[in-house]
Amino acid sequence: MSVKAIYPGTFDPPTNGHIDLIQRGARIFTHLTVAILKNPVKNPLFTVDERVEMLREATRAFPNVAVETFSGLMVEFARREGATAVLRGIRAISDYEYEFQMALMNRRLAPEIETVFLQPAGRYSFIRSSMVKEVFSFGGDVAELVPPNVLKRLQNRMAKV
């Protein structure tokens, strides 16, 4: 059976936790589309185009993974992609409440699409993009938290500020 999935998120910036989840998803699903939400409300560090580039570079080794952007309802994007599964990560119980509500809302909107939760490797379970940005902005070492290409971009970005 062939199953297409999407992995939606903000990815500002992509972290090793995201890549770990993508790698796991790529093993389960026939095809996985990483879907970057174009959210006009948030104030991102990297543009959507930069995030597309970073994720494409960091997922080049996975032949069945693509990177796209979307706006509007996530389930509508999933339908357009022909996806029947949505991949989300659960780092800790604290993620679960919000993820559970979103999964049930999405099921109401699109009953044919299932949300699948995966857990990252333990060493990645504390990583979130917002914390990477905060630690890096105060001079903390994030080399083990993000892929090398993302680290380079962070260094270039902060050098300009």
Ligand SMILES: Nc1ncnc2c1ncn2[C@@H]1O[C@H](COP(=O)(O)OP(=O)(O)OP(=O)(O)O)[C@@H](O)[C@H]1O
């Ligand atoms: N370290 C991680 N391990 C497993 N899943 C993760 C990890 N970081 C994020 N995810 C999951 O990836 C999806 C997209 O997350 P999102 O784009 O919000 O990243 P984030 O790291 O949580 O960033 P932010 O701090 O901006 O919320 C969510 O399902 C989230 O739970």
Ligand SMILES: [Mg+2]
């Ligand atoms: Mg988040």
